[in-house]
Amino acid sequence: MTVRFGVLGPVQAWDARGRPLPLKGPRHRAVLARLILAQGRVVPVRVLVDDLWEDDVPPAGAVAAVRTFVAALRRALEPDRAPRTTPRILLTQGTGYALRTHTVDAREFEDALTAAASSIDTDPARSAALLDEALDLWRGPAYTDVAHTTWARAERARLGERRLGAVEARARAHLATGDTGRVIADLDAHVTDHPWREEAWHTLALALYRAGRQGEALDVLRRARTLLADRLGLDPGPSLRRLEHDILHQADHVEAPTATVDRLWHSTADAYRSGPGPRARLESTVGLLRALAVTGPEGLTRARTHRMEAVDAARALGDPDLTARVIGAYDVPANWTHSDDPAQAARVVAAAEETLTALGHQGHHALRARLLSTVALESRGDRSERPRLAALEAEHLARGLGDPTLLAFALNGRWMQTFHRTGLADERGRIGTELVELSARQGLDTFEILGHLIGVQTGAAVGDTDRADHHADAVARLARRHERPLVEVFTTWYRALRLDLTGRAPAEVAEAYRAAADRTIPAGMPGLAQGLLPLALLSLRLRHGSPWREEPDTDWGPHAPWVAPLRLLSLDRPDEASRALDRVQDPAPGLVMEAHWALVAHAALALGHRPALRRARAALTPALGEHAGAAGGMFTLGPVADLLRRIDGAG
Template identity: 55%
Template structure:
């Protein structure tokens, strides 16, 4: 199901690279032309008749169709040398009347370049990213096919994009106070492309900002002379306005002062001078910083998680329980995904919070205690055990009590039942927050309540209520991050309930807040939702739906959310195919062990979803006995946003091989969700109405 990891270069002579960066021999010029023509098509099917017409523009020889098929066969051998005989190709595929090349979204240098040029990034990141992207060019695009009609439009488009990239890079440098660095590149740019008025404008502005007013005016006069003498046109309004502004030293031409950066630097320096390096206040200040850093996504989120654990450990070493509790509870970062990015680290946080609760003095503030409880509820998500249940914890009534140990039967010592303990922590945190009438604390507690609302299927309506309260509460009290969270929760819930119009409204609201308050991670979730929306609408072809999911998955790269990323793309594509009644691709099966290959092989990585996917793919691959064995071993899915989807995959496998016990398990688990769309509660993918899967199960008797 996943694309083979081969890279393609068209920003210069057309070439291909293997996973190690070595050049792949794609044979002669006709082979290269077929490859280039398929890349131009951007994953769409090119009929064989079109390939023939493009390769032989004048008079195709007899047997041209056969020659094209020979070229394609040779390309397949070169691009997928390890593909077993008689297995379907996964990169250069046959569809309908022709062929399509299906590389990963980032596998073609031109596609990556386009993403780099159009990405919405801060100016300081734009300049660096475009510097790298412009370095990918090895000559004119599709250099070896300059005279081919089929390549002409794409060559022109990419050439224009390259020019725009140079100008956008200059704009970013000007915006970040690097006018002097912009001048040499712009000078060369206008010399080579003298008809680009925006390039002249940027060069003049860069010269002016480096104190060279005379040179800036000379550049504008040179531009006017070229335009008038060679094109017979006067400069446009932006060039004329810039000349007038330079002559009168208009204030807006000067770069805006970096007020925020200056204030930050001065405040940080004052803090360093005023607060001793060993002061306990630094730990609490650090946690406030980590909380703000986490919502920036990417490296910021990863760093925040790492430093959070270090700060908790430092607080514990000081032996001050209340300080430790404040450090733990101050990290109230909203969470929407129910699978932990780092389960081991989450378990550490839960253990630390449980220890602080056990030692919490009766006189300590209730709000601090509630924050510890909310932390336990939030971090005790799918796959994370709650550690605790000791005597001191039971004496203080922390999380209530379950018999003598607080553990589920058969659980290891010190590990309690995640669902019961996490839900009880959420309940107590919410109760305290409402009693104290503390809006920020209540929002934190409600996030924990949401995270613990997966003890059975069919609870989308309850989560919609939680999201609605978060939206209203946050809007009243100016808590933008929790308002975003509320909209994302409601987006998920409305998807599960089949209300895509409502989900659209919450997606738009979340994106508006994210843009206003600089919350880049929101776009990851709404981007995935739009792929689901396209798929669920029923108008997109399977290829178009898969492409939308792949584009959404590309946004996860560097987002710092491995708990969301791993296995999600193949799962989304599998669910799309199952829902549409299309054949299931079982090609990931290893003939020797019937286990999924590892990511390092370039094959499909199902991540944490493998146990529930495996029986269905074994059944689809013609291995009913192994599918039956896998069904006997498959555990109940974890309580998370994809629980209904996992049960539906189990149900489909059980129906396929007639496993009545597995059918009964799936039917009983799915019955409460009969009115929902399976998997759509994630806002990321869907297996269609749960009722359809229940109907397929029937009554196993």
């Protein structure tokens, strides 16, 4: 039995499901608090007696009373333990007792502080999140039930001091992320209650200054000086005096980091305008577009809009090498299920193929690899062999050249071309693992993020939520550190899918899917968003045998052909549904191919349509151990094995 103990507030214990365990009266809680404080060491009965009655003479039956308290605690902590069996949590050892502590909230709190301290410089957002979680563990002053005792006094003071430090560390972490409003709100009352804590005054004044409130920042520093003098008879320390001087003189180093970055950006751009010629400017522009594409919805839209212009401008200069560099420099990972602009993708592929011909097969191996990777990436849904062959050749060239950045780009193309049939989750998982390891070694943050996203999708596809959770947590940390907000679209969908995979109530899952869709719509990825929410909700209903429901004006987007037979069935038009099933094509390669095949299977089962059942069975059999639709890490129609059993049962 797993028990979690709480001392950050009243002494409490919870079972594995988080339900409070009945600890009875104050003496029982005092015994438990004393044993928790011993951290697994034996506490002799006589020590327990002395500590429980430290202000009085212990009664004659004190030892027996302690044993009664211990027996009651054992019943509370292990309610299912059979009579006369050995306790597993509160143990008798010699003439005393020891608590085999499973988890204590104070230990969780301090572990979180350690983890937050290790990431404050490299990932302040993660540090802030860890400190938020740590401070949320507090339910009141530590060891509240035994606040009057001398034996708990030192530990209560130590934990209280650590809590004050955590409040201030959290403020510094939020300040490093630019969240000045949160810092000001957190620290304003804190400095009033604890005026001797100069670090808190310093952080509050700095946050106000960075929020554009210079006068208030100086007023805070004057308040600090007055309170320190009145209450403690002290002058402010050198840190506060230096900050006041720097604010008065508007020193550059106390500005928000973003202000410095903005100034550098504009001054560099101004210098560049009078610098290089058109070829260098063109290549620099593509580098900028590549960076824009991963920084948020507006950047992604602008990058997509101007990308083809850059390609056309390079072609107009009549330099195949330059054109190859411009096309191949846009090595933005492809994650979504459908191309957001199929027409543009086709034009990019045509330009890449034309440039490959112009370059020839002699030399230019790095440029050829980039062009071939581009062909693989931009040919999503292409049923021909060309994109897959291009991906394989690009990978071969990149490995031969020993260029890790080029190999990461080529692996992205290889991954995109592993959707030509079902059942390839393991192959995609291997590509994702290599991408993570390669990118982590070389500092290729964008491709490391892609590798973890593939890990999320692979774990979801095979129903391994522990594996998917690991990658989801890793990718969220990387996204915060490297300012990749679009990643949250995918992790939000996975969190909704996870609820489904772990058997949560359909209504709860549906609400999570809707929340994920709300985050997707403004993300600048129409190829992903169109029809995704209706498809996810339909998948949920099919899994649970719920009746058909469709909102007015539902846009099924690219999924419409595979939904049509089921939709016609819901309208009680089985003949039309059967004819629609006759017409439906094999799903195109892509992240939702298995989902489309599962829709075909569901419609065929409902209609008893044997030809469609045979097609669906042949297509889905390689994915026997996977969840239909979960390859995208967004929704699922359930285990493929269940569908195949139903198909086989239908004869």
